[in-house]
Amino acid sequence: MTARQLELLELVRKHAPVTGEQLAEFLGVSRPTLRSDLSLLVMLGLLDAKPKVGYFLGNAYAPENKSMERLHTVTVKQVMGVPVNIPEKLSVHDAVIALFTENANTLLIVNDNQRLVGIVTPKDLLKITLGHAGSTSIPISMVMTRYPNIATLLPEDSVMDAIRKMLLYQVDCLPVIVPGSDTKEPPEIAGWMSKTNIIRVMSDAAVTEQGDALQ
Incomplete structure (x- = not known):
């Protein structure tokens, strides 16, 4: 995972539920800049999202996630x-x-x-x-x-x-x-x-x- 994706997970862990606009403000970037990162994290189940509520940690999130490790090691x-x-x-x-x-x-x-x-x-x-x-x-x-x-x-x-x-x-x-x-x-x-x-x-x-x- 990229440093920004890890930072997003940590921000959500601390501030959930948190909106995309708030995450962008925390990181000092625009909301569209984070779109692909957030989509990836939601797709992997590390984040979940509810309309008009925001992002929160998904069921797949864990400090040491073997599922994530496999995504990097399996070809x-x-x-x-x-x-x-x-x-x-x-x-x-x-x-x-x-x-x-x-x-x-x-x-x-x-x-x-x-x-x-x-x-x-x-x-x-x-x-x-x-x-x-x-x-x-x-x-x-x-x-x-x-x-x-x-x-x-x-x-x-x-x-x-x-x-x-x-x-x-x-x-x-x-x-x-x-x-x-x-x-x-x-x-x-x-x-x-x-x-x-x-x-x-x-x-x-x-x-x-x-x-x-x-x-």
Whole structure:
């Protein structure tokens, strides 16, 4: 955790319930400056918040929190999942079918060499199909967000790195890549990191902590 996030936890511990405006005043910064830090702490369960009341310590808070330690020590490679990939030549119609049949919330687009060339979300597909007759026949390559304009992770990144990127780019999942030696060639896809993977890591850590407490 950053020094500012630790300071926020200590301020909330001392002054809870405390508003975001009050925390910003304590630290001498603007309220928007703290938005990502507070979102991260709430997401991790270290802080909780109630509208018109303020922030207070969450259930996951503890002076020595093993769940937090695991977020820093466990790598993306250890917990990542398998993404749903589709060829870039597929149509929007086929992409919509893949989205539902695979129960996916995002699709990775690959070229003939199975390398990452783009990403598409349900929102992208909805925007192109609403009010556009014949749009379902458009190649998915015309709709996708192209690499390298995609937020990605490396297998060696920590779970905390994944959380920070998800908050920064306001996404629920990120592709995990292995860049090739040729910078002109798109990267290989190693896996997929989602909020579900992160929750599983924290849940496993919580179970371990409970087991340790009972011994």
